[in-house]
Amino acid sequence: MGNHDKHVKNSYLMDPSMTVIPIGKSHITLSKNFSSEEYIINPRYTPGINLKDNLISSIESPIGCPPLHELLKPNASICLLVEDITRPGPKKEILTILITYLAKHGIKNNNITIIFARGLHRRHSRSEWIQMIGEKIVEQYRVMDHEPHDQSRLIFIGETSRGTPVEINKFVCESDLIIGVSYLGIHDFAGYTGGGKIILPGVASEKAIKKNHILSLDERSLPGIADGNPARMDMEEAAEILGYHFSINVPLNYRGEPVGVFSGHFVKAHRCGVPVTDEMYKIPLKDKAELVIVSAGGFPHDINLYQAERSIRYSSRVLVEGGTLILVADCIDGIGNRDMQKTIKDYRGDPDNIRDELLKDYSIGKWVAWDLLQNSEKYDIFIVSENLDPRVFSQTRIKIFQRIENALKLAYSKHGFSPKYLVIPYGNITLPWVPNCRLYKA
Structure with a gap:
C-alpha cells in the first residue's frame, strides 16, 4: 500500500x-x-515577483492612506515592526529596501528602532536576529525583541469593545510613525496573518494576548475568514486604538517567494492581499x-x-x-x-x-x-x-x-x-x- x-x-x-x-x-x-x-x-503555484520594484511601487502608491514619504517628518522616530522567527518571508531584503528608502527621505539611523513582534513566542538570540535581518542591520540600528511580560515596557492605551486591554510596547506607542512588515498567509483562528495582527498579539502584553486569544474558541474565528472573524476584529480594533500607521503585507508562494506587496492602511491593504493568498492556498x-x-x-x-x-x-x-x-x-x-x-x-x-x-x-x-x-x-x-x-x-x-x-x-x-x-x-x-x-x- x-x-x-x-x-x-x-x-x-x-x-x-x-x-x-x-x-x-x-x-x-x-x-x-x-x-x-x-x-x-496541492497549493496552486503563483510566480514570484521583483521584490524591490514592487515594494517601492507599493509604498509610493499605498492602499487607503498617503504615500509613505508623505508620512515622514524631519527627525521623526520610526518604529519598524518585524515578525518573529516562526513566520517566513524575506525580512532582510525588505528591511534593506525600507531602510534605504527612509535614508533617502532624510531619516537617520538613530531615529529607527526595529522590534521583533514576537507576541508570546520565545525570545530570539542575537545570532537569530542576524539570521533574520543580517549583521549589518543588527549592528547599525537599535534592535530589540518585544517583551510582553515586562509592565515597565508597556503602556495601557484603552480597551476594545470585546474587553481586551490594549497594552502595547512602550517604544511602539512613543514612536512618531509605526511601520509593520508582515507575511500574509492563512492563520489558525485569526483568518490570516498580517495587517493588525502585528500589533495584537505582536507587540501587546501577555494579558491582552490571552484575552484576545480566548476568542479563538468562538466558532466564527476560522482559518481563511477575515471579515466577521471575532479574533481578527479584536486585533484590528486594538490597532485602530493605537493608531497603527502603515502596514506592509507580503504573500508568499509555496517556494517562499514573494508574489505581491500590499501596503497602506492596515485593514484595507490587508484585504486587498487576501485574495492572492486565497488563490494559492484556499482550495474549493x-x-x-x-x-x-x-x-x-x-x-x-x-x-x-x-x-x-x-x-x-x-x-x-x-x-x-x-x-x-x-x-x-x-x-x-x-x-x-x-x-x-x-x-x-x-x-x-x-x-x-x-x-x-x-x-x-x-x-x-x-x-x-x-x-x-x-x-x-x-x-x-x-x-x-x-x-x-x-x-x-x-x-x-x-x-x-x-x-x-x-x-x-x-x-x-x-x-x-x-x-x-x-x-x-x-x-x-x-x-x-x-x-x-x-x-x-x-
Missing part, C-alpha cells in the same frame, strides 16, 4: 503526478489506489470525503505534533461526520509543548471541560490540544509517526501508528476498499473547503 523512501530530500517541487506524502526530511509514496490527480489537493472542493490522508508538509512543519496539528485543523473541515483522517507527521521532537501534552494525557472524554479551563486560564498549547481532541470526538484520527508515545493518547480516541499501511487497513475496515478520499501533501499551508459548508458560507 505504500513504502517509506528513506534519504530522499523533502521538496515542495516534487512531481505533481506522484502521490507523495512528505514526512520529516523524507517522504512516503502511496500506492496507485491514491493516484487520481482529481483527489490530490465539491464534496466532503470519507477518508483524508494529510501530511503537514515535512520538516519543519512536522517537527512536533504542536506544529503538525494545524493540518488536522484545516483538513478536518472537508471530512464527513464520522470520517477518518490519517495524519502523516514525523514529530521528531514528540508533542513539542508541555501544556498540550499534559492536556492530552489528562483527557477524560469531554472537550468542553478543556474549553471551560481555557476560558479561565488560556494557553496556546492547551488550545491546540482542545482543537485536536474535539476533532477526535467527531472523526477517527490516526497519526502515523515513529516518534509519538501511544501511552500519552491512551485516554483519547486517537490512534498512533508507526506505518501508514496499518492505519489504512483500519480505515478500510470501516469505509471499504474504495472510500471517497482526498490526499493533501502540504496540509499546514493548504486550506481545503467546501463552499456550501456552513462553516465557510459567505
Whole structure:
C-alpha cells in the first residue's frame, strides 16, 4: 500500500503526478489506489515577483492612506515592526529596501528602532536576529525583541469593545510613525496573518494576548475568514486604538517567494492581499470525503505534533461526520509543548471541560490540544509517526501508528476498499473547503 523512501530530500517541487506524502526530511509514496490527480489537493503555484520594484511601487502608491514619504517628518522616530522567527518571508531584503528608502527621505539611523513582534513566542538570540535581518542591520540600528511580560515596557492605551486591554510596547506607542512588515498567509483562528495582527498579539502584553486569544474558541474565528472573524476584529480594533500607521503585507508562494506587496492602511491593504493568498492556498472542493490522508508538509512543519496539528485543523473541515483522517507527521521532537501534552494525557472524554479551563486560564498549547481532541470526538484520527508515545493518547480516541499501511487497513475496515478520499501533501499551508459548508458560507 505504500513504502517509506528513506534519504530522499523533502521538496515542495516534487512531481505533481506522484502521490507523495512528505514526512520529516523524507517522504512516503502511496500506492496507485491514491493516484487520481482529481483527489490530490496541492497549493496552486503563483510566480514570484521583483521584490524591490514592487515594494517601492507599493509604498509610493499605498492602499487607503498617503504615500509613505508623505508620512515622514524631519527627525521623526520610526518604529519598524518585524515578525518573529516562526513566520517566513524575506525580512532582510525588505528591511534593506525600507531602510534605504527612509535614508533617502532624510531619516537617520538613530531615529529607527526595529522590534521583533514576537507576541508570546520565545525570545530570539542575537545570532537569530542576524539570521533574520543580517549583521549589518543588527549592528547599525537599535534592535530589540518585544517583551510582553515586562509592565515597565508597556503602556495601557484603552480597551476594545470585546474587553481586551490594549497594552502595547512602550517604544511602539512613543514612536512618531509605526511601520509593520508582515507575511500574509492563512492563520489558525485569526483568518490570516498580517495587517493588525502585528500589533495584537505582536507587540501587546501577555494579558491582552490571552484575552484576545480566548476568542479563538468562538466558532466564527476560522482559518481563511477575515471579515466577521471575532479574533481578527479584536486585533484590528486594538490597532485602530493605537493608531497603527502603515502596514506592509507580503504573500508568499509555496517556494517562499514573494508574489505581491500590499501596503497602506492596515485593514484595507490587508484585504486587498487576501485574495492572492486565497488563490494559492484556499482550495474549493465539491464534496466532503470519507477518508483524508494529510501530511503537514515535512520538516519543519512536522517537527512536533504542536506544529503538525494545524493540518488536522484545516483538513478536518472537508471530512464527513464520522470520517477518518490519517495524519502523516514525523514529530521528531514528540508533542513539542508541555501544556498540550499534559492536556492530552489528562483527557477524560469531554472537550468542553478543556474549553471551560481555557476560558479561565488560556494557553496556546492547551488550545491546540482542545482543537485536536474535539476533532477526535467527531472523526477517527490516526497519526502515523515513529516518534509519538501511544501511552500519552491512551485516554483519547486517537490512534498512533508507526506505518501508514496499518492505519489504512483500519480505515478500510470501516469505509471499504474504495472510500471517497482526498490526499493533501502540504496540509499546514493548504486550506481545503467546501463552499456550501456552513462553516465557510459567505
